[in-house]
Amino acid sequence: MSRPLLDDALSIWRAGVDAVAPERLLAEAIEVDDRELRFVTTRGDEASAARDRLGKVYVVGGGKAGAGMARGLIAALEPLDLGHDRLTGVLSVPAGCEQPIDPRVKLIAGRPAGVNEPRPAGAAAVGEMLSLVGQAGPDDLAIVLLSGGGSALLPAPIEGVTLEEKTAVARCLSAAGATIDQLNTVRQHLSRIKGGGLTKSCRAGRLITLVISDVLGDPLDLIASGPTVPPSSTPADALAVLESLSLIDEPELANVVRVLREKQTEPFEPTTDATTLLLANNATAVDAAGVEAERLGYRHAMHCATASEGFAEPIGAELAQMATSMRDSTAPDSPNCLITGGEPTVKLAPADMRGKGGRNQQLALAALQKLGDCRGVALVSGGTDGEDGPTDAAGAMIDESIAAKLAGADLADHLARNDAYPLFESADALLMTGPTHTNVCDLRVVTVGKS
Structure with missing residues (x-):
């Protein structure tokens, strides 16, 4: 069930970026x-x-x-x-x-x-x-x-x-x-x-x-x-x-x-x-992503930050918590898609221990750490410019199959060293778009399947 959720999340994310071409x-x-x-x-x-x-x-x-x-x-x-x-x-x-x-x-x-x-x-x-x-x-x-x-x-x-x-x-x-x-x-x-x-x-x-x-x-x-x-x-x-x-x-x-x-x-x-x-601006992409979510049959909720969001890790953990709540809700009309926009920061580890990654990869890894097996949840987080920190990726994505591939990894260590890139690369979970030739901060999409 998890792979269709990820495919939909990617389609929704891309629609947001296309709207700001x-x-x-x-x-x-x-x-x-x-x-x-x-x-x-x-x-x-x-x-x-x-x-x-x-x-x-x-x-x-x-x-x-x-x-x-x-x-x-x-x-x-x-x-x-x-x-x-x-x-x-x-x-x-x-x-x-x-x-x-x-x-x-x-x-x-x-x-x-x-x-x-x-x-x-x-x-x-x-x-x-x-x-x-x-x-x-x-x-x-x-x-x-x-x-x-x-x-x-x-x-x-x-x-x-x-x-x-x-x-x-x-x-x-x-x-x-x-x-x-x-x-x-x-x-x-x-x-x-x-x-x-x-x-x-x-x-x-x-x-x-x-x-x-x-x-x-x-x-x-x-x-x-x-x-x-x-x-x-x-x-x-x-x-x-x-x-x-x-x-x-x-x-x-x-x-x-x-x-x-x-x-x-x-x-x-x-x-x-x-x-x-x-x-x-960022809201333009979030709104367009919402239109695509509706086209795909999702009931979506949206939020667009208007000021500094703070660090990536707590935002990733919060998105994970919201995803879990949506997935486990028994209300028939509760949302099953969450679209958010913003741009968190990353406090860099000391240079001698710092790995490779970016704010969206850091956010996605923090969400994965909170979610565990990612049952019934998919998340895509990426920079609308196609760049995420000093890497060739726009960001990263997670779902149940990706979580299974990374089940034995020390996620906390990779987070502490800003080293999300090699983990996601090993799981084929990097969001690779190349330069999009636009930029309205970051776009995150969560899709869930009901338990």
């Missing part, structure tokens, strides 16, 4: 008629530009969905008949996504695949972007495409900070279990483009930012560290993050701490009319 989102959001170019979201938010006053269009930005967003945008703009002299752009995307899509819009591999850290290529791409939008005029339109992973793909260290030091910041924060909010709060105060820096550099008369959110709660100043919106934090807040994670006295961050202490809060004075539109 960037080409699909851009096609749904952009309308062109005889009078104007219009951007409309499912929430009813919109922005527009009159065709008869439209000069050049500049396309910049970055993120894991950057290539797909660019493809969708260029296709949607086709009715405008923009020639080589009226459309230009540069985007920073992960390696493997930079295949040419249009000679007018250049895709640069800003970092290697699976390495979520700033690299010189990304810094060079940012230099080109800032130069481009700085050349724009009052009749021009700048379109900024932002998605998950944009922070690492758009590095531009402020004076006094090196790219290597920014990399050290990201590594130290991640190792300490920092949330994406904490990570991006620090990043934006060490950058020339983040925290509204792109908007301040832009000379176009109109700037429209299209966002696929990978941050729970959708704080626009933290998605890709907010290149086009003013920061809601200060350098003092960035220092408070380092203090709270016991990193303020970390030797390799000494110069960063000094720069943050000396940095003054600058006024946000844009020279362009700027609008930001949210195209999709």
